[in-house]
Structure formats: structure tokens, C-alpha cells
Amino acid sequence: MDRQAMDSTGAEFAGSRGGFSLDSTVGGAVSRGFDTFRHGWQTQVGAAFPLPTFSQATTGDFRVRSRVAKLHDVAITDLDSASVIRTAGTPYGYAHQVRMYVVRRGVWSLGGVAGRGEHTVRAGQFLLRHGAPLHFGASPHTTVQIVTLPATAFDPRLRNRCVTESADSAEMRLLLAHTNMVHATVTDLGPAGVHAAHGALLELAKAVVTGRFDDAEPELRPALVRAAKEAADRRLAEPELSPALLARELNVSVRTLQRAFTSAGESVTGYIRHRRLAQARSALAQTRPPSVTELAAYWQFSDSSHFIRAFKKRYGQTPVEYARSVRSTGS
Known part of the structure; x- marks a missing residue:
């Protein structure tokens, strides 16, 4: 491979993943919060995921804790807002994307033109929507994760539909465990890591929609291990904590859970x-x-x-x- 080809490959890989974080809730970061967020998005996420136009109130008082990660055609945005977030005008975007809004605190609202097609997503719920993005907004003290995905990964019957369900399913816990892992590692991932993390994320997102987790897929094991560890940490002092309890909570067999931990070099009971x-x-x-x-x-x-x-x-x-x-x- 010649030098030009090597440089091209390196540039292509560098653009396949990116991430940044921001806390504009304290100190001097408040006054330049939105500009910092926009710069990070433009340089680390890119034109494939264009930002919407935000209201003047939002850009002038952008007090949020946020982190953003991109893997190829997937973007994960976490927002914990201390101020109002509102779009102003039709958001930019592509109709061939699916957006998943997972609300952990507060209320996230999406609406169409002239008040039609209103959707309200409350804490403990998620909304999955295919098609061009809607206007959106949130009051202060709202925590949401927005996962933007390629529509080709989903059943065509989802086209131009919205699905709102509880975010407490085993499949959603696995997905959130994986997105947390992506946030923590995205800037250090090599090509193989990007490929594996991207593939696992798409499979887990599909599992949320179908309600089925493919426990034979080895790329999903890290997410299963992380979700099991998070569940175990919440229950450490409980006498009922066991591999069987964790397997039931994550909707997998004990054998599948043990196999995932073994691939990570430990056991469930040992952890x-x-x-x-x-x-x-x-x-x-x-x-x-x-x-x-x-x-x-x-x-x-x-x-x-x-x-x-x-x-x-x-x-x-x-x-x-x-x-x-x-x-x-x-x-």
C-alpha cells in the first residue's frame, strides 16, 4: 500500500469514530456552553448528523452536562439539562435514520407541524421513531439519551412510525450498558474495536424493538457482562443476589450469563x-x-x-x- 492510500485509510478510520463531553453548568463555561457543544459536534461527530436549529433561549443559556459518541453511522448523545432545551424551526436531518429517545428524568417532548403528531416521553420510557426529526424540547432537569441509528438496521414496517414503551426491559438495560461502555472507550478504540462496538450496538437496538436478545452472538457478551455487573452492584447487600437472579433480570439463561463472564476471564459468583x-x-x-x-x-x-x-x-x-x-x- 502506498503512502497516499495509507493516509486515506487512516483518515477514513479517524472519521469512523469520535466523542466529546461538556459540562456547561458551572463557572465560565456557562456563557460559551452552546458554542463549545456545537464545535465539539461539528469536529467529532460531523455532517452526517447535522444539528437542528435551536431557540435563542437555548443557545443563550445552554447549561447542560453532555457526552456524545459516534461509531460510523450511529451517534449517542447524553444530555442532562439544567436549562430549557428547545428547537426553533424544522430540525435538519435525514429521513433514513431512526432515533431512540430514552428518558431517565423529566419529560422530553416531540411535535410535528402546528401541534400535530405530539409525543411526550416521560421518565422510565423510550420512544423509537423512524423518519425526519421532529421539533423537540425539554424543561430543566431532564436527562435523556438520544441514539441515532440507520433505518436499514430495522424492519421496514417501522417506517414513519413511533413506538413508545417502558425503558425497563432487559433488552434496554443491555443497550444502555453498551452505550455507557461506548462513551467510556470510543476515543481509544481501534478499527476492530469500532467494528465490534458498532455491530453490538445495532444488534442490541434491534433487540429492544423485537424483545429478543441473540444470546448466541459473541459480540454482545461485553454488553451482557456490563449490564449484569451494574445490576449486581445495585443488589450487593441483598441475600437473594445470585447468577440465577441476574440471568432472570436480563432475560437470558444462567449458562449464557456464565459463558459471557468466562469470556471476560471471570465468573459471576467471583465478581x-x-x-x-x-x-x-x-x-x-x-x-x-x-x-x-x-x-x-x-x-x-x-x-x-x-x-x-x-x-x-x-x-x-x-x-x-x-x-x-x-x-x-x-x-
Whole structure:
């Protein structure tokens, strides 16, 4: 391959992914918030995802925490707004795209011309829409994720339709776990990583619509592992936490869940145990730490002896020795 071809390939790959984040809710960032957001979008996301025209009130007081990621023909935009967001005029965009609005807090509104085709998406819901973008807006304290996808990935029967459903499905939890992972890694991904992350995102988005997760698809395993870890972290202190419970919550078999964790080099039970031990270790570093018996009971170890053995195997010290060493270092 000659140098010109190499440069072309490198430029093509560089344009296949991009991302930026912004917090214009504090300090001097408030006055230039929208300009900073627009510059980041134009340079990192590009013309394939043109921004709409926003109202003057929005551009003049753009107080948001946001992060944006692009993988080829997919864009993921997270907005946590402390100010009003409103479009002014027909948004730019392409009719061959699908947009998914996932609202975690507040209310997101979309509307057509002269008040026709109004849609309201409340916290805990998502709206999936095929076609040219509508006017949209949100009051302050609204948190939304907008995923822009190619319409070719979906059933043609979705054309020019809106679907509004609960965002609490297992398939949606998997998708959100994956979009979080994309946000965290997008700027570091190489060509193979971009390809895998992009393919998994499209498959998970389709799973949200169809209600079926293809558990035989290896590219989806990282999203499954991340979603399971997030679910486990929320339930660490609960005695019912188990691989079976997590599998039911994510609508997969225990075997599928175990296989996904194995591909990541760990086990489900091992992850739960290590996270519980880490939480116990943090508690032991407090000024007045709980007793070993209290920690063992709270973090669901069968007894103090079992907890002490597991802690020493993990950290090379007993809980008492660790607490003593922390106090000694602190003094």
C-alpha cells in the first residue's frame, strides 16, 4: 500500500469514530456552553448528523452536562439539562435514520407541524421513531439519551412510525450498558474495536424493538457482562443476589450469563464476592469501622470465619490486620 492510500485509510478510520463531553453548568463555561457543544459536534461527530436549529433561549443559556459518541453511522448523545432545551424551526436531518429517545428524568417532548403528531416521553420510557426529526424540547432537569441509528438496521414496517414503551426491559438495560461502555472507550478504540462496538450496538437496538436478545452472538457478551455487573452492584447487600437472579433480570439463561463472564476471564459468583469484599474493605477504612461479625452478616458471608478467610485470600491480610494498618498509616 502506498503512502497516499495509507493516509486515506487512516483518515477514513479517524472519521469512523469520535466523542466529546461538556459540562456547561458551572463557572465560565456557562456563557460559551452552546458554542463549545456545537464545535465539539461539528469536529467529532460531523455532517452526517447535522444539528437542528435551536431557540435563542437555548443557545443563550445552554447549561447542560453532555457526552456524545459516534461509531460510523450511529451517534449517542447524553444530555442532562439544567436549562430549557428547545428547537426553533424544522430540525435538519435525514429521513433514513431512526432515533431512540430514552428518558431517565423529566419529560422530553416531540411535535410535528402546528401541534400535530405530539409525543411526550416521560421518565422510565423510550420512544423509537423512524423518519425526519421532529421539533423537540425539554424543561430543566431532564436527562435523556438520544441514539441515532440507520433505518436499514430495522424492519421496514417501522417506517414513519413511533413506538413508545417502558425503558425497563432487559433488552434496554443491555443497550444502555453498551452505550455507557461506548462513551467510556470510543476515543481509544481501534478499527476492530469500532467494528465490534458498532455491530453490538445495532444488534442490541434491534433487540429492544423485537424483545429478543441473540444470546448466541459473541459480540454482545461485553454488553451482557456490563449490564449484569451494574445490576449486581445495585443488589450487593441483598441475600437473594445470585447468577440465577441476574440471568432472570436480563432475560437470558444462567449458562449464557456464565459463558459471557468466562469470556471476560471471570465468573459471576467471583465478581459478586470480590465486589462485596471491596465494599467491606472500604468500611474497614472508616474512623469507626463495623465489627467483623457485622461486616460478614451485611455482605452475605455465611459466618465470620468464612469472611476472614476470603478477605485474607483477596488482600493478604485479615480484616483486623487491614483496619489496624489503615489506622497506623493515618496516624
